Amino acid sequence: MSAAPLKVGVVGCGNIVEQYLATLPHLADVRIVAAADLDPARAEAVASRIEGARALSVDELIADPEVDLVLNLTIPAAHDKIALAAIAAGKHVHGEKPLAATIEGARAVLDAAAEAGLVASCAPDTVLGTGTQTARVAIDEGAIGTPIAATAVMMTPGHERWHPNPDFYYQPGGGPLFDMGPYYVSALVTLLGPVVSVVGAASAVRSERTIGSGARAGEVIPVNVDTHVTGVLVHESGALSTLVMSFDTVASRSSRIEIHGTTGSMVVPDPNHFDGDVEVNVLDSDGWAVLPPAGGYVDGGRGIALQDFVATGGAPRTSGELAFHVLDVMESLIRAAHEGRTIPVASTCDRPAPVPLTELV
Template structure:
């Protein structure tokens, strides 16, 4: 294509390093600035990754040369920063979730529409070779008509490894809002939108203890459910089961499996870009590994930003787009609400299934 767009990155925490490493490799993006409320942290990342400018958030938003803001702030300010960037005339790519509340998520999308700008939303692992190969297998009929799915994210919380894990246990956190987007985005890309959910959720432990050396022994009060089980009714007619948990020490459950009328598909970890992928066909006694047929199988976080940049330049809709981000946000809240009220929740948001890579 030849043309490049300039990126300004806001939020220089843990996740920013892989973005700053990968973004320059895509050929359609130049990273021209990074910002953080802690200016020294921004300066360190700029120095480590060769970014020309480190500055305050306000200064970055005022830079005319910035075309896209990559918003890597904590979830509670995702919407605020995204709206400020849109007001400044910048396209936005935001880490998951799109926002903490549905209302804020709608505000982001409405502001983008008002300004005629694009919004992209993580996760972009769905654009990697593993999930894209699985999508082609389903679309080409390798397992027949999809009738059901299971998805499991089973672990024991980030307090063992994250230096500042408090926000994981506050409103907008928990295993559903932290890891659920990877699983829901994958299911949506593979099977399409979700029309109704049922949920059951609990806070298994009212307090967590940090075992990461940076804040060892710190006590964190838990404000959000940490074990959530959901039933997902897809618009296509398929029925899914989703469990996300920070309360499990070990599990042999698969990451994601899709069950069709003529076979079953084992989908790789949706928090990664690669494999393995396995299929078990009807009447077969064994699973068979399937080679990956699409690019991007390593940790290529930032791929969604590159896809957004190409969308801006060509006019097509981004694949990891804001509508998908909002649909995921709507579903996550609905699962929690279903548990609270003891009834199904109809999903009122809808979307077109994103186009596959290569089209």
């Protein structure tokens, strides 16, 4: 692994890149050196905003000897293809979630990285922020006793209402579970440990969606995924997590995680965000109390996993193994929903190490 700064090449300059550009240029140990996209104009637009960065083709970026790590921000269907090409070229890779659109593609990425002695890690890195990490500290210190249950809810009317090119959200690798589920399942595994089995149900109430913004507003696109998924995750620890992910509802006032233990209950902020208040209510107390930040990267944003890559010597907490287990949990949940039975989760992973409270300077 090369010494800091970690030199990053960004592949995929669509909507999500803006959130990464709000973080990466401000990280002391990370430097963007190149950008690539199937649309050269989008790559040029990104590179022009970063001193010293170059706009390249995808093949040129992957082959560029100056690039240490490929940041893979392509659509889910291309995640494994780009990751495998980067690994074959001797690059570490960090990708947007999911690790791949299928468990087979994800396994191929992890196997290739292991054989090459390289790191394959994956979003979401929201779990590294002060919200989830403060909850992790409190759980580890016994603030709510032994965790026995959790609820995780995400409900929206669908991303086509705001995204100008939402097609991939409604194709395999998308849908509410595979799009938003990684945030919630990654947080649940970070807080409660790996999952051993799942049971669930799913539905899709509409076969088409209408784009609501941008140049394609009014265009109708097909739906080929489940758009409402619910299930129960059985953790190795014995805790039971109830998960609800939907693109079919209007809204929810509880896009958060609640964890209930033998002596108290906890509200964990929205795992799609890096911060937020952690609240605890323990037996015989005066009610809910907000905990001060006790862990995580302060003021973190998307891309903080690359700082964690450097800080941990190339062993980021958002590991490929964690991402693989999260994908396996989600695929198993869909199988359980369609087959009407409990499905064992074949994979496992270590519960990621906690992040000390860390100021970014």
